[in-house]
Amino acid sequence: MDPTTKINIPESPLERIVIVGGGFGGLQMARKLVKAEYQVVLIDRNNYHQFQPLFYQVAMAGLEPSSIVFPFRKLFQGRDNIFIRMAEVTHVDPVAKQLQTPLGHCNYDHLIIATGADTNYYGNEELERQTLPMKSVVEALQLRNAILDDYEDALTTPGYDDRQELVDVVIVGGGATGVELAGSLAEMKTHVLPKDYPELHVEEEFDIYLIQSGDVILKGMSANSSEKALKYLEELGVKVILNSRVTAFDGRLVSLDDGRTIASQKVIWAAGIKGMPLPGLPPDTITYGNRLAVDRFHRVRGMDGIYAIGDVAYMEEPDFPKGHPQVAQVAIQMGEHLAKNLRYRHARGESWEPFHYHDKGSMATIGRGRAVVDIPKPEFHFGGVMAWLVWLFVHLFAILGTRNKLFVFLNWLYNYINYNQSLRLIIRPRSK
Amino acid sequence: MDPTTKINIPESPLERIVIVGGGFGGLQMARKLVKAEYQVVLIDRNNYHQFQPLFYQVAMAGLEPSSIVFPFRKLFQGRDNIFIRMAEVTHVDPVAKQLQTPLGHCNYDHLIIATGADTNYYGNEELERQTLPMKSVVEALQLRNAILDDYEDALTTPGYDDRQELVDVVIVGGGATGVELAGSLAEMKTHVLPKDYPELHVEEEFDIYLIQSGDVILKGMSANSSEKALKYLEELGVKVILNSRVTAFDGRLVSLDDGRTIASQKVIWAAGIKGMPLPGLPPDTITYGNRLAVDRFHRVRGMDGIYAIGDVAYMEEPDFPKGHPQVAQVAIQMGEHLAKNLRYRHARGESWEPFHYHDKGSMATIGRGRAVVDIPKPEFHFGGVMAWLVWLFVHLFAILGTRNKLFVFLNWLYNYINYNQSLRLIIRPRSK
Incomplete structure (x- = not known):
């Protein structure tokens, strides 16, 4: 496809919101814009959302990839205002308000950068x-x-x-x-x-x-x-x-x-990780950790109609003077907050609400039957089997889709009883 | 690894049976040789057995690969006389009774060629x-x-x-x-x-x-x-x-x-398919469909201590004057038969039983809720939903492992109820 041609998306009288990246932040934002008075274009290099907290279980042969990823199209079936395009964004032109992709270029009224973070090798x-x-x-x-x-x-x-x-x-x-x-x-x-x-x-x-x-x-x-x-x-x-x-x-x-x-x-x-801002943005938009500097309304510094959420965004607020932790919860809350500002306040000409992060706590699991959990308010820490069950429950609940929940649960149960994963398969493409 | 070195398998006073290929035939043979008075080496290019009748469901996003493949090591856990090596056999030397692989060379007393068949393009x-x-x-x-x-x-x-x-x-x-x-x-x-x-x-x-x-x-x-x-x-x-x-x-x-x-x-x-005999065998061992000509005892024509079973073998018997159909049932029966001849008759110096194929019938499914089934004796054909249920039951029963049976069953049930597969994921390696 010639990148000078226009990407094939129906013309619409509505303002167009383009979300780049369907991770926790971008996906949450798109979901909160279903049936809104906007045309929403979700662009991701894959055709699925990935549930990052369980990658390590895929690596350890405890879960199949299909149990922790979810196809965007299935998620937005019947959602008429959401358009999904599988592409890598190669350039953004903030003046023309236009993105370049191998599928063609794409104009936006509001651009949401939710591209997340990639591994940081610190230049080595x-x-x-x-x-x-x-x-x-x-x-x-x-x-x-x-x-x-x-x-x-x-x-x-x-x-x-x-x-x-x-x-x-x-x-x-x-x-x-x-x-x-x-x-x-x-x-x-x-x-x-x-x-x-x-x-x-x-x-x-x-x-x-x-x-x-x-x-x-x-x-x-x-x-x-x-x-x-x-x-x-x-x-x-x-x-x-x-x-x-x-x-x-x-x-x-x-x-x-x-x-x-x-x-x-x-x-x-x-x-370590580093933000993955889009190519084409001026260098002074970028700050600590290769992230995009945004204000409390997610507006990228000095840009018009460009916002960033999640791991790629760096926002200071009184409780978090050095920015937020780069975790799923922050991205989800940012996506939801920005969607509400655009949907309910921007559309009606009202003034926007500033973002404030509500820390719901954090947890990590260490092998079978052991985890640690921190609850912030009231401050409370616990570990062991109880923490592991909480960890299981929270992650199962967060996974999208009934089928995926069911299969992850059965896999965990099966592995727990058998002490033994069945997924030790070396599957890779073989040249013809 | 230098191919002139010896593959690392413990020395044993027992005769060594090397099975090349862990498809239906090779796998069945290895299972029937568990605890036999032989050292058994199973060589396959993958670390898993593939359940070929359901490949089309993987292609159609109805099942995950992990539901229809099974790791060899898990299958033979605790079976002391079975050794599994993941390698491609590059050459067989029938005089030295030796195989070449990238892991080193491997001697055999009995070589079982169960390499199956590959796609046939008829030279185009x-x-x-x-x-x-x-x-x-x-x-x-x-x-x-x-x-x-x-x-x-x-x-x-x-x-x-x-x-x-x-x-x-x-x-x-x-x-x-x-x-x-x-x-x-x-x-x-x-x-x-x-x-x-x-x-x-x-x-x-x-x-x-x-x-x-x-x-x-x-x-x-x-x-x-x-x-x-x-x-x-x-x-x-x-x-x-x-x-x-x-x-x-x-x-x-x-x-x-x-x-x-x-x-x-x-x-x-x-x-179409064509047999995949091992490189190094003399040309006159090969016959119709690029298969190895074997007698009723699976002995490859003119060879000593080399046998072939399954899709790669061509055997004529009175009921099948033009050879057997290249299907799973034939391979499974051949593997079992040859294992018994080696285990119970060869070891005791008794004369071998000739192979005879018992056709248990054949079936095919056409979409959701429709299939056709042929039963040979007494001859009986039926189709429709009943045939589809028989097809489901037979295939579920044939899949190895409780976990795989459970997951395939749940996937089928889920898809049947929802008319909708969740596995529409484009997952492929991405260069670093």
């Missing part, structure tokens, strides 16, 4: 090339394939050191992703791998490292929860290394800033 | 390049992606003719695969696509062609069932073209041997 190209990221369901699948492949290879590798290089896993980053990955890898080590690979000596040979730059894991959570999570991980046999940074990884050897090295061919990079 | 390289095959779960997924991608593209394609090229599907081959695909595509056309793509005029624009070289579809089945299946397809709106062959396809235009053409960018090739 070697780490970008050599480590495994986990910011999409496809990357989670690739990680699963890499782990299973290396186990197969280890079977036919005679030397102890060579074999250990293959089976050991180094996870960089002690945030929720890193901690949850480490916990479920440890469960796999204990309950699944010894049965699948009796020829290997999993217990002695397989090490899981979690490397964290600061002196606590789960930095955004309470000290209480951080300590508990650390204890849980250590009970599961994860080697947690605090106050260390990975400085280099050549594909076989991980170097830490204190001079130590770890021999491993598999490094998972969960050490 | 253009068709091989341009059409979509469906002989693996990965190819089924790629077909799903192609169909969904083309629908997305059609949305932004203004011209009627260009759009029709994108959405029309041509299926070549009126065997079970072609018929079942055409039936479920027709269901998708009626029940799913109009809701997902209200902007397209699915009813008028989307045509499904099924092209069959002979004068009946489902040639291996009774005349009764063939006619019924044809009627069902036509009721569903499939355009069945009999007595025609596809001679060329340039990616946009399908040419038939009677001079007719069909404009379509998507041609699914299900018109």
Whole structure:
């Protein structure tokens, strides 16, 4: 398709809102604009919404991708004012109020940038090339394939050191992703791998490292929860290394800033994210963490009719003078808030409400039957099995669609009873 | 790994049976050799068994790959005499009794070739390049992606003719695969696509062609069932073209041997299969359909200690003077029979029993709630909802593993009630 042609969307007398990105923020916004007096165009590079909090379960072969993603078209069936286009936005022209995509260009009256964040390698190209990221369901699948492949290879590798290089896993980053990955890898080590690979000596040979730059894991959570999570991980046999940074990884050897090295061919990079603003925006719209500076109404600094929400947005408010945490809850609340301002206040010429984030708490799970939960008001922390059940319930409730809820629930139940995932499949395209 | 080194399998005083291919035949054979006085090595290019009869449901977004494949390691957990290696066999040396693989070489006392069949393009390289095959779960997924991608593209394609090229599907081959695909595509056309793509005029624009070289579809089945299946397809709106062959396809235009053409960018090739014998066998072992000529004991002609079973084997017996049909039932019975001959007769120096195929009947499903079933003795044919229920039951029963049975059943039930699959996801690796 020639990008100078116009994208094929019906003409409408309504103002057009274009939302770029169907993650938690963009999707919530589109849902809140169903039947509104706007023509809404949702553009995403995929045809599905991804439920990011469970990527690590896909990577660990606990869930299938289809259980945690949801096709946009199914979600908006019968919603006449919502148009879905699968494309990558290549450029935005704020003066012409126009987006470029491989499907053609697209005009907007209001542009919502909900493009989220991508893995941040802090400029280290070697780490970008050599480590495994986990910011999409496809990357989670690739990680699963890499782990299973290396186990197969280890079977036919005679030397102890060579074999250990293959089976050991180094996870960089002690945030929720890193901690949850480490916990479920440890469960796999204990309950699944010894049965699948009796020829290997999993217990002695397989090490899981979690490397964290600061002196606590789960930095955004309470000290209480951080300590508990650390204890849980250590009970599961994860080697947690605090106050260390990975400085280099050549594909076989991980170097830490204190001079130590770890021999491993598999490094998972969960050490940071950066915003993904659209190409074409002026440089002065961009601030900390490669995010777009927005005011309390989500308006991108200096732009007309351009808004940002979720992980790509940086907003200061009195309770959050350094911006909000880059988590699903913030994105969802921002999407809903902006949709209401546009739908009920902009359309009637009323003045807009400023955004205020309501922290509902945070949680992380560490393997089977253990989690930590922080509730902000009244402040309250708890862990263990109870926290794990709360975690299960909250995530199950948040997953879109009856079918997905049902299948995720059954998978969890089945795995819990059997201590054993069935999804250890290495499925990848094969050239014809 | 250097292929001159030996594959890493423990030394054993037992004779070694190497099975190449874990399809219906190879898998059945390995299962029947559990705890036998043999060391059994199962080599497959994947780490999972694929349930081929349901590939078409994966292609039509009705089932997830994980519901119809099963990891070998899980299946043989705790079976000490079974060793699984994921590799492609690149060469067999019948004199040295040795296989070559990228993992190293592997000696055998008995070699079982259960490599099955691949798509046959009858030497037409253009068709091989341009059409979509469906002989693996990965190819089924790629077909799903192609169909969904083309629908997305059609949305932004203004011209009627260009759009029709994108959405029309041509299926070549009126065997079970072609018929079942055409039936479920027709269901998708009626029940799913109009809701997902209200902007397209699915009813008028989307045509499904099924092209069959002979004068009946489902040639291996009774005349009764063939006619019924044809009627069902036509009721569903499939355009069945009999007595025609596809001679060329340039990616946009399908040419038939009677001079007719069909404009379509998507041609699914299900018109034939050919055996996949291992490289290195002498040419005179190969006979009709690129299959290995075997006697009633599965011994490959002129070879010592080499056997073939399933789709890759060609055996004549009085009831089947032109060989057996290339279906799962034959492969399963062959695998079981050969395992018994080796386990109970060879080991004790007794004379072997010749193989005899017991035809248990055949069936095919055409969309939702319709199927045809042939029972051979006493001869009996039936169709409709009852046949469909039998089809469901038989396939559910044949799928390995409780979890997979449960998930397939729930998916079917869910889709039946909702007339709507949730799995319309375009998931593919993205380069880093």
